[in-house]
Amino acid sequence: MQMNHSLGSSFRGEISNLTIHRSDKVPAADDLDLRRMAAAALNYLRGNPDPARNYECKFSLGPLGIPALVPFLASNQYGFDPISLGDTDCRMDWQYPHMRAMAGEPHADAVEIGVRRRIQSYQRADGLLWMNPAAWAGTLDSPSAREGLKHEWAFTWATGKWLVSLAEEYERSRDARFAQEARVIFQALAKLLSWDGQRAFLPYGLAPWRNGEWLHMQDAGKNCGWGGEHSHNYPFFVEPMVRYWECCGDAEALALARAMADGHLAGVQPDMEELRIDPVTGAFAKHVHLHTHEVWGVAHLGAVTGDPRYLDWAEQAYRFVLSQGTDFGWYPEYIPQHEYRTEICVVGDMTSIAACLARGGRPEFWDHVERTVRNELRRSQFFLTPAFVALFRKIHPDLPTADVDQALAELRKLEGGFVAQATFDDWVGYPSPTMGAPGMYANGIQMMGCCPPEGMRGLWEAWQGIVEARPAGVFINLPFSRDHAAAQVTAFRPADGGFRVAAKQAGDYFLRPPTWADRAAVKLQRGDKSVAPVWGGPANAYLLCQAVQPGESLTLHWAVPQFKQVFAAQSVPGRNQSVTVEWSGNEVLSVDPRGQYLPMFQT
Numbered sequence: 353m354q355m356n357h358s359l360g361s362s363f364r365g366e367i368s369n370l371t372i373h374r375s376d377k378v379p380a381a382d383d384l385d386l387r388r389m390a391a392a393a394l395n396y397l398r399g400n401p402d403p404a405r406n407y408e409c410k411f412s413l414g415p416l417g418i419p420a421l422v423p424f425l426a427s428n429q430y431g432f433d434p435i436s437l438g439d440t441d442c443r444m445d446w447q448y449p450h451m452r453a454m455a456g457e458p459h460a461d462a463v464e465i466g467v468r469r470r471i472q473s474y475q476r477a478d479g480l481l482w483m484n485p486a487a488w489a490g491t492l493d494s495p496s497a498r499e500g501l502k503h504e505w506a507f508t509w510a511t512g513k514w515l516v517s518l519a520e521e522y523e524r525s526r527d528a529r530f531a532q533e534a535r536v537i538f539q540a541l542a543k544l545l546s547w548d549g550q551r552a553f554l555p556y557g558l559a560p561w562r563n564g565e566w567l568h569m570q571d572a573g574k575n576c577g578w579g580g581e582h583s584h585n586y587p588f589f590v591e592p593m594v595r596y597w598e599c600c601g602d603a604e605a606l607a608l609a610r611a612m613a614d615g616h617l618a619g620v621q622p623d624m625e626e627l628r629i630d631p632v633t634g635a636f637a638k639h640v641h642l643h644t645h646e647v648w649g650v651a652h653l654g655a656v657t658g659d660p661r662y663l664d665w666a667e668q669a670y671r672f673v674l675s676q677g678t679d680f681g682w683y684p685e686y687i688p689q690h691e692y693r694t695e696i697c698v699v700g701d702m703t704s705i706a707a708c709l710a711r712g713g714r715p716e717f718w719d720h721v722e723r724t725v726r727n728e729l730r731r732s733q734f735f736l737t738p739a740f741v742a743l744f745r746k747i748h749p750d751l752p753t754a755d756v757d758q759a760l761a762e763l764r765k766l767e768g769g770f771v772a773q774a775t776f777d778d779w780v781g782y783p784s785p786t787m788g789a790p791g792m793y794a795n796g797i798q799m800m801g802c803c804p805p806e807g808m809r810g811l812w813e814a815w816q817g818i819v820e821a822r823p824a825g826v827f828i829n830l831p832f833s834r835d836h837a838a839a840q841v842t843a844f845r846p847a848d849g850g851f852r853v854a855a856k857q858a859g860d861y862f863l864r865p866p867t868w869a870d871r872a873a874v875k876l877q878r879g880d881k882s883v884a885p886v887w888g889g890p891a892n893a894y895l896l897c898q899a900v901q902p903g904e905s906l907t908l909h910w911a912v913p914q915f916k917q918v919f920a921a922q923s924v925p926g927r928n929q930s931v932t933v934e935w936s937g938n939e940v941l942s943v944d945p946r947g948q949y950l951p952m953f954q955t
């Protein structure tokens with residue numbers, strides 16, 4: 353058989369044992385159900401906040417421990433789990449409406465309303481959100497830390513997230529009050545910028561601000577937690593500006609997004625050291641999420657403006673992170689790192705960046721969205737699986753059964769969240785002889801509260817990318833099932849390669865097979881009739897169906913390569929762990945080294 357799968361441009365390393373699967377039987381439906389994943393995610397979003405603590409959210413989660421919550425920072429006057437303030441809650445606030453839209457639940461419940469009121473309470477008359485800087489510093493009351501850590505500071509990080517929340521609330525409700533509130537926040541953030549000619553920057557990245565001073569901790573001595581490093585990293589600024597412009601149409605925000613992105617491209621933020629993204633190679637060092645969170649905004653800016661400078665810069669940084677990760681959605685928390693561990697915050701960012709690059713005219717990145725969601729995100733969603741329950745009981749042998757049962761009942765509230773730091777194939781990222789001891793790192797499974805909502809963002813990105821009604825026609829970008837106003841898509845299981853589209857509106861339809869699909873073997877049907885494929889659309893990546901009528905059925909089929917991939921993982925210097933992945937199209941069948949405790953991929 354002729355092999356023309358261009359697998360080498362989609363998958364790194366050595367490809368072997370290649371066979372081509374083309375089913376002659378009726379294709380089976382894909383068992384990936386994004387709606388069901390969203391419904392489970394809502395269970396987590398409603399189970400995490402504590403109504404008795406004014407809907408304070410939980411950050412320091414370690415589900416194998418009893419209890420599962422042990423504050424990573426000591427409780428203080430600002431919070432029980434103070435690290436969650438202005439971070440975990442703001443991230444969750446975004447995802448309640450998204451997960452409800454996917455799951456088909458129109459109304460906010462008391463928990464969602466409570467979390468939003470809590471975030472509102474952080475906002476002061478100046479429009480900025482103020483809080484204790486624990487989440488930023490990762491420490492409190494350290495003897496050598498600045499006195500300022502004990503008080504409240506304004507956060508561009510949380511304020512930007514709140515700007516997005518209000519902008520999206522305006523987009524959903526068209527209630528002008530939300531646009532007005534968003535405008536106030538935009539103006540407050542704009543005042544904090546420094547300028548280098550036409551280019552903007554924040555002098556200490558995401559460092560907190562108060563009365564003209566930045567809490568950058570450069571002279572704060574040792575034991576200052578993460579803050580010292582964070583003040584050399586990027587802020588979270590471009591995405592809030594682009595999203596606010598997208599929802600509310602404020603042209604000043606788009607101009608400010610450009611000014612900030614131009615600053616990133618030119619490298620005008622001072623003292624970034626090795627954290628600065630190399631504009632030629634995309635390379636950088638240290639905490640990945642604080643980079644990718646801002647890269648996402650620049651990719652988004654590139655997609656909406658069509659400016660290739662932004663798309664190229666974002667793609668370079670994306671490809672650098674990809675080179676340090678895998679092709680199935682696992683990306684490292686740190687570069688370099690001591691152990692192979694991901695962070696779901698990075699996985700969510702990478703999904704968003706890939707979707708933006710795809711919308712910016714680089715549709716091959718839809719395959720990246722598919723592989724990340726279908727594999728890493730799907731297998732990281734937390735459930736009380738039989739294997740988890742068995743391990744839980746095994747590592748708590750000395751406790752009365754009733755106590756273990758009670759702890760498991762509590763854990764039901766966390767189902768639908770995401771394990772934050774899996775290895776290549778194991779939920780247990782921190783194995784030790786004392787596994788099960790309470791504590792986010794001690795228990796064995798890291799489930800820090802920033803990550804679950806960012807995994808949900810990945811689901812939301814995929815959901816929105818499946819069907820897009822654009823001026824040129826209806827685009828089917830991803831082989832995931834979804835009932836959309838323009839078309840109903842029924843995906844086949846990955847081994848059966850394809851999907852069926854029930855058209856709901858008249859016009860041209862564009863159907864995208866995976867980038868690696870052998871074009872000679874792609875088959876298109878309209879109704880029961882085979883039609884000759886006509887390629888078109890962005891990058892000529894789509895099958896074009898012209899003048900489709902509502903009620904018409906379109907079916908796309910492709911031949912599915914099944915193969916073995918072997919590569920050396922790059923993120924732990926000197927280790928170069930060999931990883932073997934068995935693939936069926938974009939779906940992972942197995943990963944070796946196999947997870948020792950709670951493997952994710954073997955079925």
Ligand SMILES: [Zn+2]
Pocket residue numbers: 695696697698772800801802803806
């Ligand atoms: Zn995280």
